[in-house]
Amino acid sequence: xxxxLTGNHAQSLAAKLARVQVVSAYPITPQTTIVEQIxxxxxxxxxxxxxxxxxxxxSALQACISAAAVGxxxxxxxxxxxxxxxxxxxxWASGLRMPIVMGVVNRAVAPPWSIYADHTDAVAQRDTGWIxxxxxxxxxxxxxxxQAYRLxxxxxxxxxxMVCEDAxxxxxxxxxxxxxxxxxxDAFLPPLTLPYALDPDRPARLGSxxxxxxxxxxxxxxxxxxxxxxxxxxxxxxxxxxxxxxDHGGPLPLFACKDADAVLVTxxxxxxxxxxxxxxxxADGLKVGLAKLRVFRPWPVEALRELAQRVPRIAxxxxxxxxxxxxxxxxxxxxxxxxPKGGPLVRGYVAGLGGRDLVPETIRGILEDVLAxxxxxxxxxxxxxxxxxxx
Amino acid sequence: MTVRPxxxxxxxxxxxxxxxxxxxxxxxxxxxxxxxxxxxFCPDVAIHFDGEGFPVIEYDFCKGCGICEVExxxxxxxxxxxxx
Amino acid sequence: xxxxxxxxxxxxxxxxxxxxxxxxxxxxxxxxxxxxxxIMLTVPACCWAVMSGAFPxxxxxxxxxxxxxxxxxxSIQGLRAGLDARGMKDVTVVGFAGDGGTADIGLQxxxxxxxxxxxxxxxxxxxxxxxxTGVQRSGATPWGAWTTTTxxxxxxxxxxxxxxxxVAAHDVPYAATASIAFPEDFVKKVEKVRDIHGPRFFHVxxxxxxxxxxxxxxxxxxxxxxxxxxxxxxxxxxHGRYRITRKAGRRTVRxxxxxxxxxxxxxxxxxxxxxxxxxxxxAKLESLEKTTAExxx
Numbered sequence: 001x002x003x004x005l006t007g008n009h010a011q012s013l014a015a016k017l018a019r020v021q022v023v024s025a026y027p028i029t030p031q032t033t034i035v036e037q038i039x040x041x042x043x044x045x046x047x048x049x050x051x052x053x054x055x056x057x058x059s060a061l062q063a064c065i066s067a068a069a070v071g072x073x074x075x076x077x078x079x080x081x082x083x084x085x086x087x088x089x090x091x092w093a094s095g096l097r098m099p100i101v102m103g104v105v106n107r108a109v110a111p112p113w114s115i116y117a118d119h120t121d122a123v124a125q126r127d128t129g130w131i132x133x134x135x136x137x138x139x140x141x142x143x144x145x146x147q148a149y150r151l152x153x154x155x156x157x158x159x160x161x162m163v164c165e166d167a168x169x170x171x172x173x174x175x176x177x178x179x180x181x182x183x184x185x186d187a188f189l190p191p192l193t194l195p196y197a198l199d200p201d202r203p204a205r206l207g208s209x210x211x212x213x214x215x216x217x218x219x220x221x222x223x224x225x226x227x228x229x230x231x232x233x234x235x236x237x238x239x240x241x242x243x244x245x246x247d248h249g250g251p252l253p254l255f256a257c258k259d260a261d262a263v264l265v266t267x268x269x270x271x272x273x274x275x276x277x278x279x280x281x282x283a284d285g286l287k288v289g290l291a292k293l294r295v296f297r298p299w300p301v302e303a304l305r306e307l308a309q310r311v312p313r314i315a316x317x318x319x320x321x322x323x324x325x326x327x328x329x330x331x332x333x334x335x336x337x338x339x340p341k342g343g344p345l346v347r348g349y350v351a352g353l354g355g356r357d358l359v360p361e362t363i364r365g366i367l368e369d370v371l372a373x374x375x376x377x378x379x380x381x382x383x384x385x386x387x388x389x390x391x
Numbered sequence: 392m393t394v395r396p397x398x399x400x401x402x403x404x405x406x407x408x409x410x411x412x413x414x415x416x417x418x419x420x421x422x423x424x425x426x427x428x429x430x431x432f433c434p435d436v437a438i439h440f441d442g443e444g445f446p447v448i449e450y451d452f453c454k455g456c457g458i459c460e461v462e463x464x465x466x467x468x469x470x471x472x473x474x475x
Numbered sequence: 476x477x478x479x480x481x482x483x484x485x486x487x488x489x490x491x492x493x494x495x496x497x498x499x500x501x502x503x504x505x506x507x508x509x510x511x512x513x514i515m516l517t518v519p520a521c522c523w524a525v526m527s528g529a530f531p532x533x534x535x536x537x538x539x540x541x542x543x544x545x546x547x548x549x550s551i552q553g554l555r556a557g558l559d560a561r562g563m564k565d566v567t568v569v570g571f572a573g574d575g576g577t578a579d580i581g582l583q584x585x586x587x588x589x590x591x592x593x594x595x596x597x598x599x600x601x602x603x604x605x606x607x608t609g610v611q612r613s614g615a616t617p618w619g620a621w622t623t624t625t626x627x628x629x630x631x632x633x634x635x636x637x638x639x640x641x642v643a644a645h646d647v648p649y650a651a652t653a654s655i656a657f658p659e660d661f662v663k664k665v666e667k668v669r670d671i672h673g674p675r676f677f678h679v680x681x682x683x684x685x686x687x688x689x690x691x692x693x694x695x696x697x698x699x700x701x702x703x704x705x706x707x708x709x710x711x712x713x714h715g716r717y718r719i720t721r722k723a724g725r726r727t728v729r730x731x732x733x734x735x736x737x738x739x740x741x742x743x744x745x746x747x748x749x750x751x752x753x754x755x756x757x758a759k760l761e762s763l764e765k766t767t768a769e770x771x772x
Contacts, residue, residue: 209529
């Protein structure tokens, strides 16, 4: 069925189609309409899930973890401050191997208060063992939630997953979306069978305490789950394409990169704009391309190494900042593509924070900049002079 | 790369906490009235009943806290120093 | 042999790492006897998080889910929802947390769960300080007590947080106090509410030898003294009706505090002050018992 959906309603519809059994979430702009629609689905009876109102995001994720621990398929959603508040529980979810899927509507972090698009909230959680997808369209949001369950629940993986979408640009914007039927989704996504679900018939403790002689082995095992996700993600995408006929291109879909002199790496809706910019610049004779970072965790090191062999210059647009030398994505790209033989020039650009619009001129400027310079460097794009700030 | 979840199901009884003791309870069965109070108040589940209903101390686990001595109304239990 | 006054079946195993004479282990032992094996426990950071020893050991014969320190209230809610989704409606959910994880850092999530009518049993075992981290004060530490963060010279200057009143303010179907020295009273209360729905809250006094500074053999005696001196009354609030379940008053505050190193510094005036406050609270409790006797369920 083809309809128009906001990104948020693509999330809630996907959760319904995925036959999620327990939902627990706390409202935060601009995530609110995801959970409001789920509440309506539950109230009308069309979604037979347990819907748990909670009094904070921290409690929301704990409730999902506990429900998942007895083998229920769970969903939650949040943004910004809510995701930050959940930070401790993000580690609990991955450490306990709970295949929770969470919608994250990427919003700037306070202070000051900002409800607008910015990836700092999710990027700042890159250490927590969650799979992270960044979507550029509402179709991709819906499809990715379904894929995320299949990947998270893979017995080799058993890790939680975030499906990210830009605040307002996707969350509250209507786009045409093909919605699969329940039968098609059921064929793609069987019910969850958690291999280690708590049960009084086989009592055990889940969590525990470990002294130094064993903690590292546990962490290594969780890390191996993320490695397994890197392998399994291709299987999931292939299976999705076979069932639904749509391919979102894997962790690093490439556009016009084959003979590119410079490639832009970025995530989210900026990638959409960048694709249009690449077309326009190509028409002007500039050989540029786009490598959309669709999956941030597991980090697509192989795909980047392959790209690095063909492309001499990479510009990384980070829509987040984490106080390192350049943005987090820039750092990880540079880390992946450097080799003893050298590797491409990588320049980092922090842009679009707090909902600052990433217009074609800005993105074109970034690509022109990476073509014009030969040293690795980082910069903030479009910063106004101090005299231009509000008084 | 199998998932090894934090699933703990080995009973704690593999851990003999009797080594913690500095005093051990000794029951004088001639004074014991089989009231069950010592069993009731043992924090370590280290008192069981024999076939005749008398309490038996599990010295592998008894930490020597002395609650049983204090709570025994007929004073049938005495804490004796461990070791030589 | 005298008939056993509490169920015989054990669901807690020996070999746990509780201190000799630990009141908290008695609290768990009695909860498990009262409820049986068709339960799930969820336990935050507290003494009970380390009781079983290191992975892969467990000292309880029921499922036990570790949860974040602040979040026991949310965890019981999630367990209940998950169990219902899986069709395991006969399994009772039990949150088992210390005074810190309930009255302080855990208060928000508990309040939320109570307000939403969570169908679960919540047991706060109260050793009156953050014991697992080495005896720092909690909201449940009694007035005048020594702890490492309220050392002599700046002893705890606030009264003990009244969790029963806070819980009662949520209009839960059942809340009760208990003491490890009166296991029959405790077990009876738990058994009474095992099969009803909605939030059921227990505040259990669990004396702690290292934290309260007394020799371990006195644990049950102190648990008894606290009740009989009216310091920790045994009562229940059953659908709004207060009922004292053990008449008390035969012992004094002095007898109680002089047995514990954490009160060794108290002056005569302070002991008298505590006695006054204890007597006032008891009178108020008796009054509540009278005025709520006819409260409709």
